[in-house]
Amino acid sequence: MTAEQLLTAGLPTIGEPRGVETGRMRLIRESWAAAEPHSDEMGRLFYATLFRISPETRDLFPVNMEVQRSRLMRALVHFVQMVDRPEDLMPFLEQLGRDHRKFGVLAEHYDAVGQALIGAIGKHAGEAWGPQAHEAWAEAYDDLATAMRTAAQAERGPASWLGRVVQHTRIGWDLAVITLQTAEPVPYRAGQYVSVETPQRPRLWRYLSPANAPREDGTLDFHVRAVDGGWVSRAIVAHSQIGDTWRIGPPMGRMQVDPSSDRELLMVTGGTGMAPIKALLEDVAQRPEQPRTQVFVGGRTWDDLYDFTSLRKFSYSNTWLDVIPVVEDDEGASGAERGTLADVVTRYGAWSDHDVLVCGSPAMIRATVSRMLVAGTPLDRIKYDPFTMD
Numbered sequence: 001m002t003a004e005q006l007l008t009a010g011l012p013t014i015g016e017p018r019g020v021e022t023g024r025m026r027l028i029r030e031s032w033a034a035a036e037p038h039s040d041e042m043g044r045l046f047y048a049t050l051f052r053i054s055p056e057t058r059d060l061f062p063v064n065m066e067v068q069r070s071r072l073m074r075a076l077v078h079f080v081q082m083v084d085r086p087e088d089l090m091p092f093l094e095q096l097g098r099d100h101r102k103f104g105v106l107a108e109h110y111d112a113v114g115q116a117l118i119g120a121i122g123k124h125a126g127e128a129w130g131p132q133a134h135e136a137w138a139e140a141y142d143d144l145a146t147a148m149r150t151a152a153q154a155e156r157g158p159a160s161w162l163g164r165v166v167q168h169t170r171i172g173w174d175l176a177v178i179t180l181q182t183a184e185p186v187p188y189r190a191g192q193y194v195s196v197e198t199p200q201r202p203r204l205w206r207y208l209s210p211a212n213a214p215r216e217d218g219t220l221d222f223h224v225r226a227v228d229g230g231w232v233s234r235a236i237v238a239h240s241q242i243g244d245t246w247r248i249g250p251p252m253g254r255m256q257v258d259p260s261s262d263r264e265l266l267m268v269t270g271g272t273g274m275a276p277i278k279a280l281l282e283d284v285a286q287r288p289e290q291p292r293t294q295v296f297v298g299g300r301t302w303d304d305l306y307d308f309t310s311l312r313k314f315s316y317s318n319t320w321l322d323v324i325p326v327v328e329d330d331e332g333a334s335g336a337e338r339g340t341l342a343d344v345v346t347r348y349g350a351w352s353d354h355d356v357l358v359c360g361s362p363a364m365i366r367a368t369v370s371r372m373l374v375a376g377t378p379l380d381r382i383k384y385d386p387f388t389m390d
Helices: 003-010 023-053 055-060 066-081 086-103 107-124 131-154 231-239 271-285 308-316 341-347 362-375
Strands: 161-170 175-182 194-197 206-208 219-225 245-248 264-270 293-299 321-327 354-359
Touching: 023 055, 023 066, 023 107, 023 131, 055 107, 086 131, 107 131, 175 231, 175 245, 206 231, 219 231, 219 271, 264 271, 264 341, 271 293, 271 308, 271 354, 293 308, 293 341, 308 321, 321 341, 341 362, 354 362
Parallel strands: 264 293, 264 354, 293 321
Antiparallel strands: 161 175, 161 245, 175 219, 194 206, 194 245
16 A cells, blocks of 8 residues: 555645645644654654554555655655645545545554554654644544545445556567556546556555546556656566556546636646646547647657657647647757757746646656746646656
8 A cells, every 4th residue: 555545644634725824734834844854764653653553554565665655755745735725635635535445444544544643743743743733633634534534435436446468568678558458447537547556566556647538448558667766667667468467546636628618728748747648638539629739748858758759640630739849958850849848838938828737757747837837827727636656
């Protein structure tokens, strides 16, 4: 079980207005700021406590806990940052609650996680910890765990789906396209992502975005890049075999093209962020009417635009679509725009009259969204999913 999935309930607060530094919010942020420099020790203490008070939870985690501790810290940082954004936090927690069902998580596990998490933070928060900080975290945890449990109990669909690898195509040494045939269609929307468990890395789940809109035959295409330190991604690229059975978790994420909007579309993508963009474009192409759409596809070199040829071919038969390549280092005459995606997209303007979708690495998303906000793009027009990569 990933830390994001079991532990995101251990974070601040729900139902408070955005931008207002309430007492509980302030106590949570101040105590977290004091504890965060001791993140390694805090993670070890958390898991040691959890496994001591609830030994059965050990079987929910992989043998190697190093990746889990790192994910725990990233999840905590992310959710502390979302403390004043309940409109974003609540839907994500509800998705996570539904996602928990695939692990067989029980109500008492939430209680054990809360006890271990609050104890680990309090141990390392030093002078920033006291009865009021403890109460603030306990109240926030109760709110968030309740949201997740309620969503899980209300869900009536399958907890997970099985898919068999029917195609594995290597594109370079670090990238592969995997096609799964599922026993029954996974009910996802174009642009969403799912968690997957592979036989090479049992109990280590990784988030992947289908690169296609839903199909009647239930097949799913995934673009997977082997990232440094990525236990799952490296195993998928190098060792997946036709016939392998994967387990697929419930769909997550809110990336979608609003069918009720009359605005034009801007899509910005880099790396394997191209996968959800391809799925969204397929979905848009199937609609009765399509908005004018511009897609910027970026990478450090032309080779990083590994699927650009198929995307450009798709644009030839869909006149509502323009595709613009962007590379940081262009030694040839590729015809691509030169610079980072953040540079090039904002060079074209503020895009204030567009709906904007951004897909790619967390660093690319941060850089692009930040530059667009400075350029004048309204925040409420930009959509992106902040899930971790491996």
